Every structure is written in C-alpha cells, then in structure tokens.
Amino acid sequence: MNNDIPFGGKIIIILGDFRQCAPIVPLAGKNETISASVKCSQLWQYFVQYDLVTNVRALPQENEFKDWLMTIGNNSEILRRLENSRDTIVKIPNRIIVEDVTESIYGSNLTEHDFTLLQKAILSPLNIHVKDINSVVLEKLPGRSRQYLSVDSIIREDDTTENAADLDSAWPQDFLNSLDAPGLPPHILTLKIGAVIILTKNLDVKRGLCNGTRLLIHNLHENFIEAKRVEESNNEPSIEFISRVDNIALNSLDLPVNLKRRQFPVRLAFAMTINKSQGQTLNSVGLFLPVTVFDHGQLYVALSRARSFENLKIQMINIGNRQHVAETPNNHSYTVNVVYMSYCKAA
16 A cells, blocks of 8 residues: 555554553653653654543442542642652542551461462562462462573574583573563463462453463363463353463663573563553452552552452551651552653643
8 A cells, every 4th residue: 555644544442541541661760651652653654533431340339449540640639749759649538548457358378279360469569579479379378389490591693502511601590590581481480379469561452362261270280281261252251272382581671781591471460560461351359569659640540440449458568668647647558650640742
C-alpha cells in the first residue's frame, strides 16, 4: 500500500488508562517517562479519543468505592504534599487496614486444586517482598514441593550461545544462575500442586496463554507442568501443558551479554508486583506496603484491581527509606500517592 496516510489507512484501536502505571524507562525521571508515552508520539494527533465513564470492574452498587478510586487516580483529595517532593499524602479508610495481609487473603491453610485461588492476589511495589510472600503462602499448601533448575548460558552480540563448559572465568555458571531479570523465570523454581503461577512470556496468544496469564498447578512432571486456567468463553477450567523453553533477557541486566535461561516460563503468583498486576480483575486483593509506592499510578493500579472495599485489605509497615506518614490524626491511616498530573492530562 503506497500512501502517506498513517498506518496505511488501517483503523487502529488502542486502549489504556493514563491513571495507571506509565511506561517503564530505566533510570528515567518524570519528564523522560512522560516523553516515552503514546501521548507524546507524533501519531497521537491522529487519534480520536473516547472516554469510558463507567467503572465496569467494580461491583455495580459500589459507588463509594468507585468515587474513592477516582480521587486516588486523579490525586484530587490530597491531605498534604511532601516537602521537596512530587509525592502527596492520601487517606486510607481504616476498615480495610489489617495487621497480616497474608492471613487475611489466604488464611492459615490452603488446599490443593482450590480454583478460587486464581481470584486472589497480594500486591506489593517491590519484587523482593513479592518473593517473600510467595514463599510464605507456598508453605501453607499441603504436599511436597518440587524444584526445577534452569540451564543458563550467555548470548553474545553475534547471537552465538556459549554453554557453561565454554564460559570463561568472567561468566561462571553460579553467577549466571544468580541473575534475576524482569520477565525471566528464576533459576530455582519451587512449585507445589495447587500453587498459583503466572506466565512470564507469550506461549499461545490466540488461546489466551499470554505473558501475565495466571494458572493453577494441576500436576508436576519431570519435563512438563499441567496447569488449569479459566476459559473466558465458557468460564470452565481447561488443562494446559507447559514445557521448558528458552527465555532470553535482552538488555535488561546491565551486562555486555544477554542471558538465555532454559526453564519453565512461569513464576509463583500468590503475590505479584503492582506493575505486573495491571489488567487483572480479582475477587480478593491484598496490598502489602512495607515501603510506599514510588511511581506514577501504582497506588491506583493496586487498589483498582479489587471490586469493592470488602474485597480489599491493606497492610502498611515501615521498612527502609520510603516510609508511610507517622502522624495518624483522627485514627486514620495515610500513605504516599504518586501521580504525574501532566501525564494524565497531556494533550
């Protein structure tokens, strides 16, 4: 098609919510993050915008919850702004604050083949805390765990793979095994029957086996995993078979080489990072905040995965530098919200 019309004259539909997390740009600040968004593309001027005005994720009768989410997403009910910071302080209803979010969401004991687990998740800003929660919840499942080890190698710029036997001393196998890149399964993958997992790469998009799809482990074998998921068309569970594949971390490790990891493309998903939870709708959501959120839209994304106040539980404790506000006037709870208003309203 030889013409100068954008997209060759094809109709392009894009969907999104600018209150949610912005594109991830490594080591970028606010301005660089905004510049990376589709709103700053030269093509944005050709789009006609239609606004969704009804929250279809929240339960129909939850008007108070819907209004509260909008105040978080728009940052329109600010208690105060932190000095020398873009961050603002917002109030969290005490009725959703708990002392142990893991216990509140998952209880003391889990059972195998409990399909309702796919409708539950605990969210947290950082991977380190997500891993800890996943380990704790996995211990609640009965039965023995099974470990799967990856085979790791490096890919140089000429796309040739160098296996462990050929690696020089600069790339020992133990070092490669220790690497943990975003979107890459772990070297040591510990699983149990009944555990919730999430796919880390697209396997079959037409069948809905995409990066971010959550499944429940039905059985564990030496060379493949049986897992169940819900078919959106008929709401019935289907069994999927997942094999080991090559997972490649391209330019995500700050190294002069790329890592290739042959492993099942899954991670435990009783807990997820807030960013990874985008697109999920859950019947029971826990938010674990040992640190405050630190990027645009994270608080809004986490809270809006739930469908009502009743579905949502939050645990706030202080670990590290980004701490919650210590003052608690009127016995309310407060935390940090980060919203780039220029990103939400950019033309």
